[in-house]
Amino acid sequence: MGDPCEWPSALRLAAALVLESPAPMWLAWGDALALLANDACGALLPSPGDRRPGAPAAEAWGDAWDALRPAALRALDGRGSRVDELALPGAGGAAQAWATFAFAPLRDDAGRVHGLLCTVQDVSATVAARRSLRESEAAAARGTAQTQETAERYRLALLSTNDAIWDWNMADGHVIWNQAVQTLFGHQFDATSADWWLEHIHPEDRPRIDSTIHAVIDSQGSSWSGEYRFLRADGSYAEIFDRGTVLRDAEGRARRMIGAMLDLSEQRATRAALQESERLFRTLFESIDEGFCVIEFLDGPHGPMSDYVHVLANPAYAANAGIEDVVGQRVRDMVPLEAEGWIEIYRQVLLEGQPIRFERELEHTGRFLELAALRIEPPERRQVAVLFQDITERHRAEVALRDMNDTLERRVASELERHARMEEALRQSQKMEAVGQL
Known part of the structure; x- marks a missing residue:
């Protein structure tokens, strides 16, 4: 990789x-x-x-x-x-x-x-429940003494899974649920009917699910699966993947169907949130005027955390710093003459965890930068995020203003000194004139 x-x-x-x-x-x-x-x-x-x-x-x-x-x-x-x-x-x-x-x-x-x-x-519990049910049916057909024990294993398996397990008796249309139907969807897990289950499927999904499940039942099929939206007790819909197995008698007639409803809502919400977060980050990342990068500290010949590499940089990085294609580059290779200073600044941020703001010249390009840096958690990632902008023009203006003030101060001091000398000369002249009159 x-x-x-x-x-x-x-x-x-x-x-x-x-x-x-x-x-x-x-x-x-x-x-x-x-x-x-x-x-x-x-x-x-x-x-x-x-x-x-x-x-x-x-x-x-x-x-x-x-x-x-x-x-x-x-x-x-x-x-x-x-x-x-x-x-x-x-x-x-x-x-x-x-x-x-x-x-x-x-x-x-x-x-x-x-x-x-x-x-x-991991659907081991669901498969185990289905196996236990088949064992229970076989034991009942053989009339063995193991029927009660197998039924108890089935009951415990139903309690141990997070999936909503359903058992549809096609002779009377009743459906028995495990407790997960209440935990996941808020419905009472008493016996219901197949029509109740179908009515709780989203109207847009209902015809498709009704058609596919009966197609399996009527065609001597043994397994069915489908995805649909299922109505919770609070009025919201859960995203469901459902899978069932048809149990038939010796003549091939469908007698029961056992299945498990897997709630995919959290997985899909997580995936959607990740996609939205990535989209928002990418939009901000590419549109801001400030340069932004993530650096990751590396161990090297100079010691632990003696170098860092750019793992992420936005398009504005080059515009502000004057260096292009920095992703994958180490700072000691990019700016070898001044790398030590940059490493020391960001290493302190990583070790102490305190954000900082500062101004510094990137001597390699002659750019003066205003920077803010913070540690990316957890510290074990050894990463620091840096946001910066080019303030070269502002810095030059400030330097020019300071130079102008210094020049003005020197001129004022020189003029005051010249004026003082003239006043002193005038006083001396007046004294000489007074002596002459005497």
Whole structure:
């Protein structure tokens, strides 16, 4: 993936979202699809070592990549995609887990798709609940003594998942929910009807969902999935991904359908907020007249934090400082004769965490700058943001004014001295005249 200092801003923002997200997320970048995964996602990888930054995604996901690759290619083609309930081997050979992967294209600063962003949803509890239900049905059909124990496992599985689990009995039309339907949407989790569920789907989505679910039921299909908006008790709508499995009798007639509603609202709101934040930042970043940059301290031959590199700079940087194409450049390479002074100023900001304002000449270009600098949190990032403007003309005017005042003061002093000498000479002349009269 290269030096993070040289990453496009879109990649840096996406990487920050991945690393700071509590939900499992990962991204892949470049032709090799170099992987960057957060800690929550690391638990789903075949082994902890596979989450090292820059590892090829195909290598990191191991055998699971064969199933993930088609969806990843669709994302690289600019289309969102998903892989539902993929079986994964647990870390260190632990029990198998299941996860749903949602892929989105990741674009560079020029708008070209150069990678992908993936949100991972651990659906092990949902799959376990569905398995427990199938076990319960099989046990009931065989009339074994394990029916009660299996039903209890199913009940506990329903309580343990955050998804809204539904159990539709097609004989009487009743739908049984787990407690998550109240936690997520505010509805009582008493038995309802299939019509109640359908009525709570957004009117624009309802015909499509009604059609697709009955198409699966009527065509001997076994699984269904769909996305729609679902009405909460407070009148707002949740963004839902729903998936169900049809259970049939020996003659193939649909008897029950078990499913899970996954609330995508927070994920989509987070993604929308990130996109809006990035848009606003980019607009401000590119439109302000002041120069702006983010520098990151590096260790080097001169010691710890003895150099810094520009990781971000706006178009006005060159106009104010007189130096172009600074992103990726180290200050010791840019202005070697005066680098030490700049390093010392910004290093103090980084170490002490106190914002500063100051004026200083950039001797390399002869520009006088007015600057403000502050530390970017957390300190471990070793970054300082700098906002500045060219005040060369103002500085020259101030110098000229001081010179003029100095010249004026010297002239006034000289004139006063000359006047004093003339007065003294006049007094001496008057004294001599008085002596002559005597």
